[in-house]
Amino acid sequence: MSVEVSEPQAKLAQEIKGKRPSIVLLLPTYNEVQGLEATVPFIDRTLIDDIIVIDGRSNDGTVEYAFEAGLTVASQLRPGLAFGIFDIARSLTHDYIIEFSPDGNCRVEQLPELVAKLREGYDMVVVSRYLDNAVSEDDTVVSGCGNWMFSRLMRPLAKFPVTDTLNIYRGYRRDIFLDPDFEFYLKGPVLEPLVTGMCGLRGLRAIEIPGDEPLRIGGETKRSIVYNGSLCLLMVVRLYLRKFLGLRL
Numbered sequence: 006m007s008v009e010v011s012e013p014q015a016k017l018a019q020e021i022k023g024k025r026p027s028i029v030l031l032l033p034t035y036n037e038v039q040g041l042e043a044t045v046p047f048i049d050r051t052l053i054d055d056i057i058v059i060d061g062r063s064n065d066g067t068v069e070y071a072f073e074a075g076l077t078v079a080s081q082l083r084p085g086l087a088f089g090i091f092d093i094a095r096s097l098t099h100d101y102i103i104e105f106s107p108d109g110n111c112r113v114e115q116l117p118e119l120v121a122k123l124r125e126g127y128d129m130v131v132v133s134r135y136l137d138n139a140v141s142e143d144d145t146v147v148s149g150c151g152n153w154m155f156s157r158l159m160r161p162l163a164k165f166p167v168t169d170t171l172n173i174y175r176g177y178r179r180d181i182f183l184d185p186d187f188e189f190y191l192k193g194p195v196l197e198p199l200v201t202g203m204c205g206l207r208g209l210r211a212i213e214i215p216g217d218e219p220l221r222i223g224g225e226t227k228r229s230i231v232y233n234g235s236l237c238l239l240m241v242v243r244l245y246l247r248k249f250l251g252l253r254l
Contacts, residue, residue, distance in 0.1 A: 031103065033090055035062070045107070090104060091191060095183065102179050122214065129200060129212075133215055134216065143219070155241065161245075178209070181200060186206075190243055192240065
């Protein structure tokens with residue numbers, strides 16, 4: 006089933022062809038001052054137009070450090086990482102957004118290649134921890150198996166061989182969030198795989214680039230693997246129903 010690109014998406018694509026697209030780097034934080042201190046000084050700010058910290062009420066000095074570093078800080082509007090990024094991103098005017106976790110999992114050295122691919126005209130660029138010789142030092146057996154499963158489930162929806170559907174480290178067109186279907190399918194912490202799925206449903210141009218994932222800074226992950234995995238599986242099922250049966254459930 007072919008899906009036409011929406012009028013707003015087509016209009017934006019034409020506008021981007023005639024000018025240098027604007028890019029914002031989004032850093033979601035909750036008590037991540039250690040991570041900010043270890044990553045922010047090494048970000049090449051000439052690559053992007055803005056850096057925005059989306060903070061979920063940190064109390065460890067995260068916000069204070071962000072202001073001292075000259076970053077813009079936005080308070081999270083709804084609980085949950087996915088809604089934090091989604092709500093703020095929709096209020097912006099940039100052409101592209103890049104999600105960057107400041108907990109050490111995202112390497113700043115990967116930014117130039119990611120930005121270059123976006124400026125080539127790709128609608129989504131994912132830094133894959135499983136492409137070519139890339140490795141994840143932060144993976145567990147459970148999280149690695151989960152990503153393997155969801156990546157293969159996502160392939161029938163996409164036009165490229167997905168290897169990393171869960172990674173936060175990615176850049177994509179902000180207007181993907183303006184598609185009314187996106188919020189309809191955004192139920193819980195499934196934002197990144199949903200971006201991949203929506204690119205597939207809309208026939209958008211996507212690519213992966215290899216990139217290592219170092220160990221996180223400042224403690225263990227805050228996510229619940231079972232809860233997140235259950236909602237991600239439900240989201241994939243709903244996208245399958247939409248693509249192959251035309252059902253919007």
